[in-house]
Amino acid sequence: MKTDFLVIGASITGINVARELKQRFPDAAVALIDKENGCARHSSGRNNGVLDAGFSWSADSLKARFCKEGNQQLTRYCESKKIPVNKCGELVIARDGDELSALDELQRRADGNGVKLEQVTARQATEIEPRAKVHEHALFSPTTASVDPVTVMQRMEQDARDAGVKFYYETSFLRKAGDEFVTTLGTVQADYVVNCAGLYADQIAQEFGFAEGYRLLPLKHNYLESSEVPGAFRTHITAAADLSGSYPGVHIVLGVDGKAKLGPAVKPALWREQYHGADGFHPFEMSSVVTTGIGQMFQGGREICKACLQRFTGSAQSRLITAGNRLVEGIRLSDYRDWVRPEIQPQLVNTETHRMVSDFIIEGDAKSMHVLNTVSPVFTCSMPLAKYVCEQIAAATGK
Numbered sequence: 001m002k003t004d005f006l007v008i009g010a011s012i013t014g015i016n017v018a019r020e021l022k023q024r025f026p027d028a029a030v031a032l033i034d035k036e037n038g039c040a041r042h043s044s045g046r047n048n049g050v051l052d053a054g055f056s057w058s059a060d061s062l063k064a065r066f067c068k069e070g071n072q073q074l075t076r077y078c079e080s081k082k083i084p085v086n087k088c089g090e091l092v093i094a095r096d097g098d099e100l101s102a103l104d105e106l107q108r109r110a111d112g113n114g115v116k117l118e119q120v121t122a123r124q125a126t127e128i129e130p131r132a133k134v135h136e137h138a139l140f141s142p143t144t145a146s147v148d149p150v151t152v153m154q155r156m157e158q159d160a161r162d163a164g165v166k167f168y169y170e171t172s173f174l175r176k177a178g179d180e181f182v183t184t185l186g187t188v189q190a191d192y193v194v195n196c197a198g199l200y201a202d203q204i205a206q207e208f209g210f211a212e213g214y215r216l217l218p219l220k221h222n223y224l225e226s227s228e229v230p231g232a233f234r235t236h237i238t239a240a241a242d243l244s245g246s247y248p249g250v251h252i253v254l255g256v257d258g259k260a261k262l263g264p265a266v267k268p269a270l271w272r273e274q275y276h277g278a279d280g281f282h283p284f285e286m287s288s289v290v291t292t293g294i295g296q297m298f299q300g301g302r303e304i305c306k307a308c309l310q311r312f313t314g315s316a317q318s319r320l321i322t323a324g325n326r327l328v329e330g331i332r333l334s335d336y337r338d339w340v341r342p343e344i345q346p347q348l349v350n351t352e353t354h355r356m357v358s359d360f361i362i363e364g365d366a367k368s369m370h371v372l373n374t375v376s377p378v379f380t381c382s383m384p385l386a387k388y389v390c391e392q393i394a395a396a397t398g399k
Contacts, residue, residue, distance in 0.1 A: 001031065001185070001186065001187075001188045001189070002029070002188075002189045002190075003029045003030065003031040003166075003188065003189070003190050003191075004025070004028035004029045004030065004190070004191050004192065005018075005021050005025075005028060005029070005030045005031070005190065005191070005192050005193075005194060006031050006032075006033065006181065006188055006190035006192070006193045006194070007021070007030065007031070007032040007033070007165075007193075007194045007196060008032075008033055008034075008173050008193065008194065008195050008196060008197045008204060009032075009033075009034055009195070009196035009197040009198055009201070010032060010034035010036070010038070010039035010040075010041075010157070010167070010169070011039075011042070011043070011044045011196050011197075011198050011374065012040075012044040012149075012152075012153060012156065012378070012379055012382040013044075013196040013198075013371055013374055013378060013382055013385060013386060013389075014032060014034075014194070014196030014197075015032070015039060015153070015156050015157055015160050015165075016156065016382045016383055016385070016386035017194050017196055017371075017386045017389050017390065018030050018032045018160050018165045018194075019156070019159060019160045019163055019165065019386070020386045020387055020389075020390045021194075021390055021393075022160070022163040022164055022165055023163070024390055024394070025399070026164075029166070030164070030165045030166070031165070031166045031167075031168060031188070031190070032160070032165055032166070032167050032168065033168045033169075033171040033172075033173065033183060033185070033188075034167075034168075034169055034171065035170065035171065035172040035173075035184075036169060036170070037169050037170050038169060039153050039154065039157045040149065040150050040153035040154065042198055042199060042273070042344065043198055043199070043343050043344065043345055043346070043374070043378075044149060044153055044198075044379065045149050045150045045153055046149075046341050046342065046343035046344075047149050047343050047376070047379050048146075048223060048253050048255075048261060048263075048264075048343075049146045049147050049148055049149045049253075049255060049256060049379075050144065050145075050146055050236065050253055050377075050380075051070075051071050051074055051075060051085075051143075051144065051145040051146065051147060051379075051380050052067055052071060052144060052376070052377040052380045053067070053068070053071055053090065053110075053115050053116075053117070053141040053143045053144045054067030054068035054070075054071060054110075054113050054115045054377075054380075055106055055109055055110035055113060055115040055117050055141060056106065056109065056243045057109065057113070057358075057359075058109060058112075059109065059112040059113055061358070061359045062359050062360045062362075062381075062385070062388075063358075063359055063360065063377060063381065064109070064112075064113045065384075066381035066384040066385050066388070067113075067115075067377050067380055067381050068113055068114060068115050069383075069384045070377075070380045070381040070382060070383055070384050070385070071143055071144075071145075071380055072143075073383040073384065074147070074152070074380060074382070074383060075087075075143075075145060077152075077383070078147055078152065081155050083147060083148070083151055083152060083155060084147070084148070084151075084256050085145050085146070085147055085256070086145055086146040086147070086254060086255070086256045086257075086258065087142075087143075087145045088144070088145065088146060088234065088235045088236060088254050088258075089128070089140060089141055089142045089143070089144055089145075089235045089236070090140070090141040090144035090235060090236040090237070090238060091125060091128055091129050091132055091138055091139075091140055091141075091235050091236065091237050091238070092106060092117075092138060092139040092140070092141065092238050092239070092240050092243065093125065093132055093133065093134050093135065093138045093237065093238070093239060093240065093327065094134075094135045094136065094137075094138070094239070094240050094241070095133065095135060095239055095241070095326050095327070096135055097135060097136075098241075099135070099239065099240055099241040100135070100136060100137075102239075102240035102241040102243070103137070103138070103139055103240045105240075106139060106240055106243060107119065107139060110139075110141075115141075115143070116141070116142060116143060117139050117140070117141055118139065118140045118141075118142065119137060119138075119139060120137065120138050120139065120140050121137050122134040122135070122136060122137055122138065124138075124140075125137070125138040125140070128140055128234065128235055129233065129234050129235050129237060129328070130234075131233065131328040131329045131330060132237055132327070132328055133326065133327060133328060133329065139240070140235075144236055146236075146253070146254055146255055146256050147256055148255075148256045149379060168185055170184075171183050171184055171185040172184045173197070173204055175207060176207045176208060181193065192367065192368065192369075192393065192397065193208070193367065193368040193369075194368070194369050194370075194371070194389065194393070195208075195368065195369065195370040195371060196371045196374070198346050198374055199216065199218060199272040199273065199344060199346045200272065201216075201346060201370060201371060201372050201374070202214055202215065202216045202346075202348065202372060203216075204370070205363065205370035205372060208367070208368045208370065210363040210364065210368075210370050211348075211361075211363065211370065211372055213350060213351050213352055214348045214349065214350060214351060214357065214361070214372065214373075215288065215292045215348070215349050215351055216272070216292070216346055216347065216348055216349070217268055217289060217292045217347045217348075217349050217356070218268065218269040218271070218272045218273075218274070218289060218344045218345070218346060218347070219266055219267070219268060219269070219344065219345050219347045220266070220267055220268070220269040220274070220275075220342050220343070220344050221263065221264035221265070221266055221342065221343045221344070221345060222263055222264055222265040222266075222316060222339055222340075222342045223253070223261040223262060223263030223264055223265075223339070223340045224261065224262045224263060224317065224320055224336040224337070224338065224339060224340075225259065225260075225261050225336070225338050225339070225340050226259060226260040226261065226262065226335050226336055227334075227335050227336075227337070227338070228259075228260065228335050230257055230258030230259050231258050232260060233252055233254060233260045233328070235254070236251065236252060236253050236254055237251060237252040237327050237328055238251040238252075238327075239251070239326070239327060249323075250262065250263065250264070250319075250320055250323035250324060250327070251263075251327070252324065252327060252328060261340060262320050262321075262324045262331065262336055263320060264343075265316035265317075265319065265320055267316070268289060269289070269344050270285075270286045270289055270290070271285035271286045271289060272285050272289075272344065272346075273344065274344070275341075275342050275344065276342075292349055317333070317336070317337075318333075320336070321333050321336060324336075345375045345376065346372075346373065346374055346375065347373070347375055348361060348372055348373040357373050359373070360372070360373055360374065360378070360381075360385065361373045362388075362389060362392060364392060364393070364396055365396055366396050366397050366398075369389060369392055369393050369396065371385075371389055
């Protein structure tokens with residue numbers, strides 16, 4: 001097969017990059033390969049569906065740069081395609097006096113990012129969400145929303161097909177062989193390769209001489225689904241201190257149908273696609289993951305080690321129930337017994353500092369571009385991120 005652009009990975013990033021390439025270069029052939037039998041099989045289709053507003057990240061990050069615009073673009077896209085959007089907003093609370101400073105920090109970030117974030121009194125907060133436990137005051141984000149990620153992905157795939165992108169599923173990238181690329185479908189000749197392979201993006205990047213200072217730590221995110229009726233909560237509810245830190249904190253999120261989920265419980269997966277038990281057991285990946293995880297925990301400093309041990313030990317279900325009751329009234333074990341499909345995020349670790357990388361990483365040259373560390377909020381950021389990646393490609397190739 002010959003193609004002008006070869007995109008690896010039918011993730012939300014890969015599909016949007018392929019669409020953007022066809023818009024920029026309408027006469028170019030764009031082919032997308034993925035080892036699965038369809039799109040949205042991993043993080044892009046398993047995430048919680050939240051459209052983040054963009055107030056959680058510092059203004060100098062790519063996440064902050066793309067999240068506000070991505071929220072607006074993806075909301076408009078869903079509305080134009082008649083895809084349901086739950087515009088429930090997000091209430092951000094302080095659980096005690098020590099966390100009030102975190103509210104102030106988030107407000108500063110929101111102001112710096114140009115994101116609307118409203119200061120509300122405790123009384124106003126409980127009018128927004130009567131079950132919230134609010135200390136003194138809170139923040140409300142009116143633009144945070146929810147969608148069904150699988151529905152969004154399927155519609156974006158169809159748009160890419162309609163634009164002329166060719167999809168080749170059940171096709172794995174195996175290796176780079178000079179100027180050609182070996183796949184399970186056969187050898188591909190491509191002028192340019194774009195790596196959006198998510199959980200395997202670092203390995204593919206290393207085939208091209210990139211991602212040399214990184215290793216991937218697959219982090220499994222699990223949520224408990226509430227058996228309460230839709231509407232038992234009115235909005236997403238998050239603790240400010242959890243948003244301002246490096247690790248995702250426990251929160252209440254609402255689906256597009258209004259049903260609540262509590263999570264995430266976070267722990268390293270033992271291999272990159274360890275969703276359930278020993279399914280797909282991969283001993284080489286497990287060895288690499290364990291080595292990376294131990295290095296990150298015990299060489300990255302006391303603070304990170306303590307945070308990892310707090311999150312990765314004990315009963316996940318009991319931890320979530322306890323944490324949930326610090327946020328809102330009435331979180332009962334009997335209502336939170338069922339786990340939803342787990343998501344595994346491709347978290348990069350810097351091998352020199354042994355710290356988790358917080359921002360997106362994009363590396364490339366005149367022959368290839370590699371999108372690394374596609375962790376939350378990459379779903380929200382996907383459209384402007386794809387545009388940025390294609391701008392980097394245009395600059396690298398002089399097109």
